[in-house]
Amino acid sequence: MASQSSIAIPVDSPFSLANIPFGIFSTQSQPHPRPGIAIGEHILDLKVLALEGIFTDCEVTFPSDVLTHMTLNAFAALGRPTTSGVRAYIQSLLSQSSSPLHSDPSLLERCAIKQIEATMHLPFDIGDFTDFTSSKTVSVECVDDIFTFRKDSLMYVFHPPRAASGRVSTILPSGIPIVRPFGHLPASTTLARTTGFSLAPTNELDFELELAFFISVPTEHFERVPVEKTEEHIFGVVLLNDWSARDIQIPETLPFGAFNAKNFASTISPWVVTLDALEPFKIEHDIRRVPSYLVDEGDATYDISVSLKVIPGESLEREMEMTRSCLRNSYWTFRQMLAFHTLSGCRMRTGDLIGTGTLSGEDATSLCSLIEQRKHFPNRTFLQDGDEVVFTAWCGPPQGGVGFGECRGVVLPARSFMVKARHPN
Amino acid sequence: MASQSSIAIPVDSPFSLANIPFGIFSTQSQPHPRPGIAIGEHILDLKVLALEGIFTDCEVTFPSDVLTHMTLNAFAALGRPTTSGVRAYIQSLLSQSSSPLHSDPSLLERCAIKQIEATMHLPFDIGDFTDFTSSKTVSVECVDDIFTFRKDSLMYVFHPPRAASGRVSTILPSGIPIVRPFGHLPASTTLARTTGFSLAPTNELDFELELAFFISVPTEHFERVPVEKTEEHIFGVVLLNDWSARDIQIPETLPFGAFNAKNFASTISPWVVTLDALEPFKIEHDIRRVPSYLVDEGDATYDISVSLKVIPGESLEREMEMTRSCLRNSYWTFRQMLAFHTLSGCRMRTGDLIGTGTLSGEDATSLCSLIEQRKHFPNRTFLQDGDEVVFTAWCGPPQGGVGFGECRGVVLPARSFMVKARHPN
Incomplete structure (x- = not known):
């Protein structure tokens, strides 16, 4: 994994490239809750990436519409081999110079949201x-x-x-x-x-x-x-x-x-x-x-x-x-x-x-x-x-x-x- | 309320016209769970009645698509004045000679299911x-x-x-x-x-x-x-x-x-x-x-x-x-x-x-x-x-x-x- 990210990461951030935690967020302009990962002081909007077909290049095959849901349930239910593969792919998207996040500035603009501008929701529909x-x-x-x-x-x-x-x-x-x-x-x-x-x-x-x-x-x-x-x-x-x-x-x-x-x-x-x-x-x-x-x-x-x-x-x-x-x-x-x-x-x-x-x-x-x-x-x-x-x-x-x-x-x-x-x- | 029902009710049935309990059921031919009420030894399929527009004559106005759901949650959430009105209307459908259940035998055939032929499910999506x-x-x-x-x-x-x-x-x-x-x-x-x-x-x-x-x-x-x-x-x-x-x-x-x-x-x-x-x-x-x-x-x-x-x-x-x-x-x-x-x-x-x-x-x-x-x-x-x-x-x-x-x-x-x-x- 490269140490460079297309999104700047403060050295003391809990959300480095080595982390990639998943959550559910919304914004004032788009109040519908959706999945994202935290990276530095930003959120990467996974729904945008899914809708734009970015996950078709992911090494693991999975129904990427799960990343447009209001909770992480359907994504997590795919199991660890799949979710691990998706996480690794997100790391590569952020770090590799050949990634569309590097080559397409307008994509980066659409999918990188400042955490301070987002509202966080419960990540899962919790059953028990x-x-x-x-x-x-x-x-x-x-x-x-x-x-x-x-x-x-x-x-x-x-x-x-x-x-x-x-x-x-x-x-x-x-x-x-x-x-x-x-x-x-x-x-x-x-x-x-x-x-x-x-x-x-x-x-x-x-x-x-x-x-x-x-x-x-x-x-x-x-x-x-x-x-x-x-x-x-x-x-x-x-x-x-x-x-x-x-x-x-x-x-x-x-x-x-x-x-x-x-x-x-x-x-x-x-x-x-x-x-x-x-x-x-x-x-x-x-x-x-x-x-x-x-x-x-x-x-x-x-x-x-x-x-x-x-x-x-x-x-x-x-x-x-x-x-x-x-x-x-x-x-x-x-x-x-x-x-x-x-x-x-x-x-x-x-x-x-x-x-x-x-x-x-x-x-x-x-x-x-x-x-x-x-x-x-x-x-x-x-x-x-x-x-x-x-x-x-x-x-x-x-x-x-x-x-x-x-x-x-x-x-x-x-x-x-x-x-x-x-x-x- | 009349004592006659368009569906026969054994005298010792727990499910008389005075009861009308709600549940969620499915059948072998239609395995999708849907709402019904128990009447005698039968179930009245509320989804059929809702889809056929029967509830448009109900005295209380409500979105009858809630009776096509897989649980009773949306129906119950309407509150007691509404659900009481729907229950009273179902009683009248079963008991009044002017009801489409009396006048339309094919409707009755489509919506009356024998309980022994049904599988019962949990009535609600239970949160806690x-x-x-x-x-x-x-x-x-x-x-x-x-x-x-x-x-x-x-x-x-x-x-x-x-x-x-x-x-x-x-x-x-x-x-x-x-x-x-x-x-x-x-x-x-x-x-x-x-x-x-x-x-x-x-x-x-x-x-x-x-x-x-x-x-x-x-x-x-x-x-x-x-x-x-x-x-x-x-x-x-x-x-x-x-x-x-x-x-x-x-x-x-x-x-x-x-x-x-x-x-x-x-x-x-x-x-x-x-x-x-x-x-x-x-x-x-x-x-x-x-x-x-x-x-x-x-x-x-x-x-x-x-x-x-x-x-x-x-x-x-x-x-x-x-x-x-x-x-x-x-x-x-x-x-x-x-x-x-x-x-x-x-x-x-x-x-x-x-x-x-x-x-x-x-x-x-x-x-x-x-x-x-x-x-x-x-x-x-x-x-x-x-x-x-x-x-x-x-x-x-x-x-x-x-x-x-x-x-x-x-x-x-x-x-x-x-x-x-x-x-x-």
Whole structure:
């Protein structure tokens, strides 16, 4: 692959020629969502390229109309040999001097859009959303707060692996503001104590820094996917903020799991970094005591670093340290998650999203949620109205050129709630 | 409404003129799924009626092409005033002597299909699936088995209301066989005890008899729906079997909730009984101590009876008693469920499915899952391969003519699992 691109790429861009992440975007002049890839500070409009027949020269044969759809589902469902070939062809279009992007300036003008002029949408029509629990630290740190009843061991928390279905309708692309949710909360006032509950906006709004992967090729009903076949079903990876209201979560979790505490919003980064882009960053996963069907030896995971910061809204005096962690802190690999998920025969559909769970590490600067951070920094507050949470992720060294961009969300105040006067709580 | 129909209706049919449930069906000669209503032992093909312009005489104006779609989503999204009007018009088509169904025998021949010649499909493209916990009995009976850590009170189990997101990709229409799932189970053999877990098919496959309702008109992100507005967003009701593997569920539930224990399959009855059909069966809901935003006075729920039977596969000697219960046993009304669900601002989309949870009553013949029944009938076994589970539901007296049809599923043996020899468990 040549290092020159027909579109200028800043050296510190997360979207180098080595990346080529896929997403769905629209522009003011063309508001219909369509597929693109991110390159430097631009988007390459794949619909324009498809409609102009540019993909007829691609080495892999595929129905290029899938690149005119409003989601990536049909494209990803073609499977990795095809999507890898298309990605490689896009790299060659951008880098080779014989490419029409080099020889036809008007084509380049039609298909290169500045990212700041685009609106990003959800990359997939998401059928199901699953969120795992993968961080040893989360499990240990939070056991006191949320899971008060049993603290046996890590073996207990990870065997069987733990995951939950999540809400799909409220998965949002980066940048959409989050309205502070109301909750049916445990009694905290004298009046409420007489009834046992109160109605109030959450006072403990939190984030969870995660990665998540999208399913490409679907599976059949009651089909299991062995670990070594899982990558055939994974398209790529995004950042995920699994917004959580801890005061709503605690009573819900005993004994049924979080519901309203998490169903109001989850935010993902809009650019899907493919397994092909991640391939050079494969690393060995710590060998752990797992049942044979989950054994995942060799380079089974990826060297992906993640970071988060909270940009305070009004109370600017609050501390604002950067948190850094990495995918290594996940107890399970993506492959193990998918193998476990299908152990029951649970069907996967193209566009299903599977989150890692909070990626906290062991030291205090790598804790990926406020509920954990507050154990080490008691003065740190939960999210205030106006706070913006920003996640980033990248592979290898900071200037490796394979990054995830940002996953952002700002907190808006709760919407007022008219309580019927005759039944005060 | 006249009592005569252009299509013969057996007196004990659940699908009388007073019902008119909507569903999606196909036939061998026309395999494209399309909307229909059930009437007696027939289906009225709404796509044929729409394409022939029959709905131009309907009192409500609506885009009748929605009745040519492969799902009911676009139709239901029109909202209750419209869908009620269409249902009333279909009743008049069937009952009035001036109707083209009476005057044009060839039209009747083209649009009346025998149910036994049709294949039923999922009625909606389901975006999200939520399952509540509503039965006092389940909560109390099963506390010992599954939720060992705390038994405070019913107040504890229902405040806040408890619900969980469920798997959408494995919701199946009645009649699709269920493959017994494998599980990552707690140690039960000497060898497994050394590693703490074993890999085996579930030995405790169970059913849960529930009702569930479909969302019609969607809500906005972060919009709350007050109890008194909820019916504007509910299209109708089906039976739901939330298949559960109890030995997989118990370790998963502590502390994160069921996952593989329930994600392999859920079965629904294919005919959606509308709120209009249920309206004559409205009854008062027991007044319970609830926060003001959940107060639901007046005729807030429905007199719906449910029953289940297990038809044994091979071991015919097993007992086979009928279980009967009713929606009255639900702690929450449909309206309260939807109001609570949107308290956080969780967005609803057309086709979202919300289950009541197991509808067990207080006596031993009204327990709607085997895990509960086994407390009273210790010799009753969990489901065996070949067993078929059949649910039915009806309104008012048995011959009221407003029934739900059946929700059926037969259990198939687990599929063999090749475990890598070098890592025996």
